[in-house]
Amino acid sequence: MLIYAVKRFGIAILVALTVSVLSFSMMYLSGDPAIALAGEGASQEDIENVRRVYGFNRPIIFQYVDWLLNALGGDLGHSNYLKSDVASVIFERLPTTMILGACALGFALVLSIPLGVLAAIRPNSLIDRIALTIAVVGQAMPSFWFALTLILWFSITWRLLPITGTGSWLNFIMPSIALGYYVTPAVMRLTRAGMMEVLSSDYIRTARAKGLRPMTVLFKHALRNAIIPVVSLAAVQFGFMLGGSIVIETIFAINGLGFLAWESILRADLPMMQAIVLVLSVFYIVLTFLADMLNAFLDPRIRVS
Amino acid sequence: MSDAVSTERPAAVAAEILEPSPGVLMRRRIFGHTGFMIGVVVLAAIFFMAIFAPLISPGDPYDQVLSRKLIPPIWHESAKATWEHPLGTDLLGRDYLTRLFHGARISLLIGFAAMLISGVIGTTLGVLAGYFGGRVDMVVNFIITTRLSMPAVLVALAVVSLVGSSLTMVIWVLGLLIWDRFAVVMRSATQQVRNLDFVTSAQAVGCSTPRILFFEIMPNIANSLIVIATIEMAHAILLEAALSFLGLGVQPPEPSWGLMIAEAKGMMFFDAWLIAIPGTALFALVLAINLLGDGIRDVTAPENRN
Numbered sequence: 001m002l003i004y005a006v007k008r009f010g011i012a013i014l015v016a017l018t019v020s021v022l023s024f025s026m027m028y029l030s031g032d033p034a035i036a037l038a039g040e041g042a043s044q045e046d047i048e049n050v051r052r053v054y055g056f057n058r059p060i061i062f063q064y065v066d067w068l069l070n071a072l073g074g075d076l077g078h079s080n081y082l083k084s085d086v087a088s089v090i091f092e093r094l095p096t097t098m099i100l101g102a103c104a105l106g107f108a109l110v111l112s113i114p115l116g117v118l119a120a121i122r123p124n125s126l127i128d129r130i131a132l133t134i135a136v137v138g139q140a141m142p143s144f145w146f147a148l149t150l151i152l153w154f155s156i157t158w159r160l161l162p163i164t165g166t167g168s169w170l171n172f173i174m175p176s177i178a179l180g181y182y183v184t185p186a187v188m189r190l191t192r193a194g195m196m197e198v199l200s201s202d203y204i205r206t207a208r209a210k211g212l213r214p215m216t217v218l219f220k221h222a223l224r225n226a227i228i229p230v231v232s233l234a235a236v237q238f239g240f241m242l243g244g245s246i247v248i249e250t251i252f253a254i255n256g257l258g259f260l261a262w263e264s265i266l267r268a269d270l271p272m273m274q275a276i277v278l279v280l281s282v283f284y285i286v287l288t289f290l291a292d293m294l295n296a297f298l299d300p301r302i303r304v305s
Numbered sequence: 306m307s308d309a310v311s312t313e314r315p316a317a318v319a320a321e322i323l324e325p326s327p328g329v330l331m332r333r334r335i336f337g338h339t340g341f342m343i344g345v346v347v348l349a350a351i352f353f354m355a356i357f358a359p360l361i362s363p364g365d366p367y368d369q370v371l372s373r374k375l376i377p378p379i380w381h382e383s384a385k386a387t388w389e390h391p392l393g394t395d396l397l398g399r400d401y402l403t404r405l406f407h408g409a410r411i412s413l414l415i416g417f418a419a420m421l422i423s424g425v426i427g428t429t430l431g432v433l434a435g436y437f438g439g440r441v442d443m444v445v446n447f448i449i450t451t452r453l454s455m456p457a458v459l460v461a462l463a464v465v466s467l468v469g470s471s472l473t474m475v476i477w478v479l480g481l482l483i484w485d486r487f488a489v490v491m492r493s494a495t496q497q498v499r500n501l502d503f504v505t506s507a508q509a510v511g512c513s514t515p516r517i518l519f520f521e522i523m524p525n526i527a528n529s530l531i532v533i534a535t536i537e538m539a540h541a542i543l544l545e546a547a548l549s550f551l552g553l554g555v556q557p558p559e560p561s562w563g564l565m566i567a568e569a570k571g572m573m574f575f576d577a578w579l580i581a582i583p584g585t586a587l588f589a590l591v592l593a594i595n596l597l598g599d600g601i602r603d604v605t606a607p608e609n610r611n
Contacts, residue, residue: 011447018451030467136340136599140592142543144550145566145584152577243456247547261459262551265466273463277455284454 019281077271097256104180112184116191135185147178164253183237194226235291239284341600347593355409364400366407374398404560419541422480427487435495494526535598
């Protein structure tokens, strides 16, 4: 277990380093950052000035190492637009996105796990068909269009829910559904496949033969084993949702990280963009690492191989 | 007794002769698969719309007639609805049906091109990792993990905003971003095939590695490749729509479906059909591609159906 954990941790660090190189190199994607920063109609002198002040005249590798060391120390640079510290803005916005992500994941799990279990108990039944239809339709629906449709129904036609903002928990209902439904097909399919495999295994037959109550067999014996891969999938999907929340947050004007990312992209605020990409990537790396550890802890077979 | 035998045997032989050929069985499976047939029909219709867009459109996708803006579609009980504009007109008086037809071209073009680029990258990485294993596998796995840890939508938006957005740029950015599933699936498919007897015998006969990869491995993983290709094409189309919706994909006045929804967003509370029409088109296209992919999987490899 320890060897596995150390190995897995080493890979995570390497991935994080590679991601940091990639997010840093975004700076040079548009050409010379000094020209971009100096703005239109800047004289050669101004550009040189910017280059010196921001340190763009130094070798790129030094700039990167500096940036990385600062980032490790919690200093993600200065926003070009907001005139404030990038890190503090990001950590101010992060909780909102986390809450949204958690609600969306909660919605997805509450919908997909029971459906997956029911579908596995009665394959090819009506409920299996319904679950399959939800999965197929869910995968095909553009999230932004789904979000707009939700607004049309719940806010305009029935006047039940507020459209924008983060004032109360009511504000989070539609964004959570819009963000979470995209995850449901994957979780549902995995739950269904896992449950079907477990239900046909020998130990379930034994448990049934012993005369245990069907519910006990189903939930205590079967679901516990079938749910293991779902846990790691959920962690991975949570990471995806934080990255994907940019569309949903923009539509519902939720003041989270995704909205911040969109604003920064429109303002060409490079340090902010870099930092957001880095933070979300590192968060994803941490999540997958934790998921792998949890998996190895729950399932001894992974540890051994 | 002897009578019974003599009548039974011809019957058994006849049953064997009457057993449908594999081709007939395949055709039965194809036509019996409702999802596959729906996918094929819808996709064919959208392809037809895209290819013949200039011929079947009632107008020009860029022609603005401001005096005729926001005409509702014909099923609306409004005096303004007219057969001249079956789906009405948008905020700038452009015929909506025409823009919908031309939008199909953009969606299909971007979806197909981005899928090709990502398919080449992902399949190369996946097949190499699966065939060689060991160090190559480790490196490829590392590249896949790195790619997965970067948020795709965000990176796509950032890159497009930095290098400037155009149709070609969107295709390349998407193609370079969404190869991960190709790599993951091709890798495991190759791993399953590479230890089979025919690969070993090809190695024993002394075939070159490229020959083995192209003529022994590839034909045997083509099934999963096609299925992933449909999934990724759908994925690329959805991402393009999302990028265009956020204003960083296809640029106006091009008629992208995502962009049409974005342009109509301000009017959606008064004229909901403005977002309902392109949204439904997008949904139908992606659904059809997914159904086609599921259908191909079921028809070519029925044993994998769950």
